[in-house]
Amino acid sequence: MLLSRVQIKSWNFRAQQIPCCVPLCPNPRAINSRVVICSAALSAQDELAMHTTQGSHGQGFHHPSSTSFFFNPSTAVLGPGALTAAGDEIKKLGLKNALIVTDAVLHKIGATLPLTELLSKLSIKYILYDGCEPNPTVDQVNAGANLAIQHGCDFVVSFGGGSPHDCAKAVAALVTNGGKVQDFEGLNNVKKPMLPLVAVNTTAGTAAEMTRFCIITDSARHVKMAIVDNKLTPTIAVNDSNLMVGMPKGLTAATGMDALTHAVEAYLSTASSPVTDASALHAMRLISAYLREAVTNGTNLKAREMMAYAEYLAGIAFNNASLGYVHAMAHQLGGFYNLPHGVCNAILLPVVMEYNSQAVPELFIDIAEAMGIKDVGEDSQLAIKRVLEEVRSLSTAVGIPRNLQALPGGLVKREDFPTLATNAMKDACGLTNPIQPDHVTVMGLYEKAFSQ
Numbered sequence: 001m002l003l004s005r006v007q008i009k010s011w012n013f014r015a016q017q018i019p020c021c022v023p024l025c026p027n028p029r030a031i032n033s034r035v036v037i038c039s040a041a042l043s044a045q046d047e048l049a050m051h052t053t054q055g056s057h058g059q060g061f062h063h064p065s066s067t068s069f070f071f072n073p074s075t076a077v078l079g080p081g082a083l084t085a086a087g088d089e090i091k092k093l094g095l096k097n098a099l100i101v102t103d104a105v106l107h108k109i110g111a112t113l114p115l116t117e118l119l120s121k122l123s124i125k126y127i128l129y130d131g132c133e134p135n136p137t138v139d140q141v142n143a144g145a146n147l148a149i150q151h152g153c154d155f156v157v158s159f160g161g162g163s164p165h166d167c168a169k170a171v172a173a174l175v176t177n178g179g180k181v182q183d184f185e186g187l188n189n190v191k192k193p194m195l196p197l198v199a200v201n202t203t204a205g206t207a208a209e210m211t212r213f214c215i216i217t218d219s220a221r222h223v224k225m226a227i228v229d230n231k232l233t234p235t236i237a238v239n240d241s242n243l244m245v246g247m248p249k250g251l252t253a254a255t256g257m258d259a260l261t262h263a264v265e266a267y268l269s270t271a272s273s274p275v276t277d278a279s280a281l282h283a284m285r286l287i288s289a290y291l292r293e294a295v296t297n298g299t300n301l302k303a304r305e306m307m308a309y310a311e312y313l314a315g316i317a318f319n320n321a322s323l324g325y326v327h328a329m330a331h332q333l334g335g336f337y338n339l340p341h342g343v344c345n346a347i348l349l350p351v352v353m354e355y356n357s358q359a360v361p362e363l364f365i366d367i368a369e370a371m372g373i374k375d376v377g378e379d380s381q382l383a384i385k386r387v388l389e390e391v392r393s394l395s396t397a398v399g400i401p402r403n404l405q406a407l408p409g410g411l412v413k414r415e416d417f418p419t420l421a422t423n424a425m426k427d428a429c430g431l432t433n434p435i436q437p438d439h440v441t442v443m444g445l446y447e448k449a450f451s452q
Contacts, residue, residue, distance in 0.1 A: 061273065062363060068273045070320045071230045073199075073210050073237040078312060080305060082240035083114055083200060089236050091122050093196055098126040099153040101144055101168035102160050103133060106202070111246070115159050115200055127151045129171075132160070135224070135334050135341070136167035137217045138181045144171040148195070155196040158234075161255060162206030162215075162341065165199050169214040169232045172197050181216055182225065187428055190229040199234040202243045204294070204307035205255020205342055207262060207315025210237040217335050224335035226428045228322075239312055241305040249295050252307075253398035254342030256291040259283065259311040260394070261345040264353065264367065265324040266317035268360055269432040273321065280317035284370035286310035288394070295398045325437065326352045328430035329445065332420040333404070337411040346400040347407075350391045351449045352433075355441075357384045359434040404450040412450060417443045 077086040098119060102112055107130040119126050129144045148156065148171060158168035170181050172194035177183075184190050199209035208214075214227040247255075263283040266276050287310045294303040329352070330344035357364055361380035368376045368383040371390050376383040396402070404412040421442035424430065437445070 062268075062277075062360065063270050063272075068275070068320070070275060071212050071233055072316065072319065073234050075235070076210060076237040076239070076312070078239040078308060080240065080242050080301065082238050083118060083243065086198075086200075086236060086238045087118055087122060090118075090124075090198055093155065093198075093235070095155040095196060096124060097151065097153050098124055098155055098157045098198075099144065099148040099151070099171070100126050100128045101132055101156060101158045101171060102128065102130050102164050104130045106130075106160050106164075111202065111243070112159050114243070115157065119157070126157070127153065132164045132167040134163050135215075135217045135338055136163050136170070137219050139219070141167055141170040141174060141181050141216060144168070145174040148172075148175050153195070155198065155235075156194075157198045157200060158209070159200045159202065161201070161203035161251075162208040162258075165201070165206065165208035165234070166214045166216060168197055168199070169194065169208075169234075170216050170227070173214075173229075173232060181227075182218060184214075184227045184229065185225040187228050188230075189227070190231045193231050197234040198236045198238065200238045200240070200243070201308075203247060203251060203255040204241075204244055204304070204311040205258040207259065207311050207319070209234060209239065210312060210315045211319040213319065215331060215334075215341075217338075222336045223423055224331035226331060228428055233319075237312075239308045241301065241308045244304045244308060245299055245301070247298060249298065250399065252295045252298060253291075253400060254340050254346065255311070256287060256294065256307060256342075256398065257346035257349070257395060257400060258342035259307070259314045260287045260291070260391075261326050261349050262311075262314035262318040262323070263287070264349065265326055265433075266314070266321040267367065268324060268353075268356055268363060268434050269318075269321040270434060271321045271432045272317075276317040276321035279313045280321075281366060281370045283310045283314035283317065284367065285372070286313070288371040288390075291394065292397055322432040323429040324352065324356065324433035325424065325430050325442070325445070328424045328427035328433070329420070329442065329449075331427055331429070332423045333412065335423075336416060336420060339407060339411065343400055343407070344404075346395045347402075347404055348445070348449050349395070350388050351445055351452065353391065354384070354388055355437070355445060356434045403452045404446075414447070414450065417446045420446055 075089050129147050156168045156172045158165045173190050176192045201209040212230045212233045214232050216225050263280040267280040286306050290303045290306040294307045326348045333339050333344040334341050364383040364387050368387050373386045
């Protein structure tokens with residue numbers, strides 16, 4: 001007997017559950033790269049009887065099971081020479097007029113030349129918008145959207161790291177939806193499909209080239225808006241490790257620690273599943289093995305390629321399991337002080353991990369194993385200690401400042417912690433954290449990150 005509807009609990013967390021209902025397909029399958037795994041609905045009592053709070057490390061669920069949605073690009077091309085290989089996929093779209101979204105530095109140094117040459121070879125016209133800056137703003141999105149409308153662009157190509165990709169997503173959505181970027185803030189508030197988006201990635205960290213997440217700074221409110229919607233998933237994601245060889249050490253370090261944060265937060269998430277767990281744990285393995293080398297020797301092609309795969313795996317994990325309070329808090333630091341996202345994540349990561357460990361201690365045994373830490377056995381407390389030491393050691397080794405106080409310019413101020421904490425508690429990324437902290441606790445986490 002087929003059920004007509006199934007109750008799912010997306011954005012589960014310990015203190016509260018936000019339910020929603022979706023139709024149950026007789027034969028669920030991937031549709032537009034969205035995979036829906038459905039099972040007969042169980043009572044809460046039956047679910048709890050079948051699953052412990054954490055499951056058995058990486059086996060089963062870390063929480064009562066529920067229907068899982070998986071969102072990924074229709075096509076992803078990865079590896080050395082991926083940009084050239086993606087030409088046929090771009091041609092299949094049948095589009096003729098592209099808006100390229102990038103930043104001024106990449107354009108100035110000629111990094112965009114392989115892309116523009118490829119588009120010319122495909123007989124695709126293009127107009128280039130290089131006004132995107134780190135932590136892209138509402139004004140920058142508006143400028144890009146106006147340019148796309150003015151030139152009649154029928155698709156968007158983003159070139160760079162997280163900032164151009166996020167800016168391009170918002171541009172592509174604004175062109176088709178109209179209104180204001182602020183209308184999209186939160187979960188599933190983009191009403192119409194965006195313009196097709198080809199995301200060409202040049203960093204190994206943000207995974208913005210393949211996710212449904214988009215982070216835009218509202219300068220008027222000093223807030224980074226988290227926009228989460230499957231309609232923002234790029235049509236084609238391109239990860240060409242040859243384009244990453246020129247990344248500076250600092251950017252390699254920051255984006256690599258961002259990828260590690262994605263993997264860890266997705267693994268601890270209350271919306272995780274066996275699919276996201278597998279992706280998260282292998283991402284941790286690759287990052288632990290290759291990030292130091294990628295920072296030290298940027299011309300090591302294997303290290304670059306493995307980091308490209310690591311950040312993509314971490315993207316699969318958090319795109320479908322979401323994140324936690326590292327990101328919820330880091331977004332506020334970026335929006336308030338215009339600080340680099342990956343660096344903020346790296347500083348906050350061990351602080352929030354330690355706080356979360358009280359709820360999910362056993363999961364740190366799996367994280368320890370994935371990070372190459374030996375001899376913790378089944379001792380979860382030892383695993384927590386060793387994992388936190390390794391995260392801090394890796395962060396130090398790649399040149400991340402120890403605490404918020406040590407960031408250049410002394411921008412972070414204790415007197416701002418109440419406002420930062422208030423905004424962090426409104427961030428959609430925090431909904432799947434293993435524990436829901438109160439305002440005082442979030443301020444305490446900022447304080448610990450400030451002075452650790």
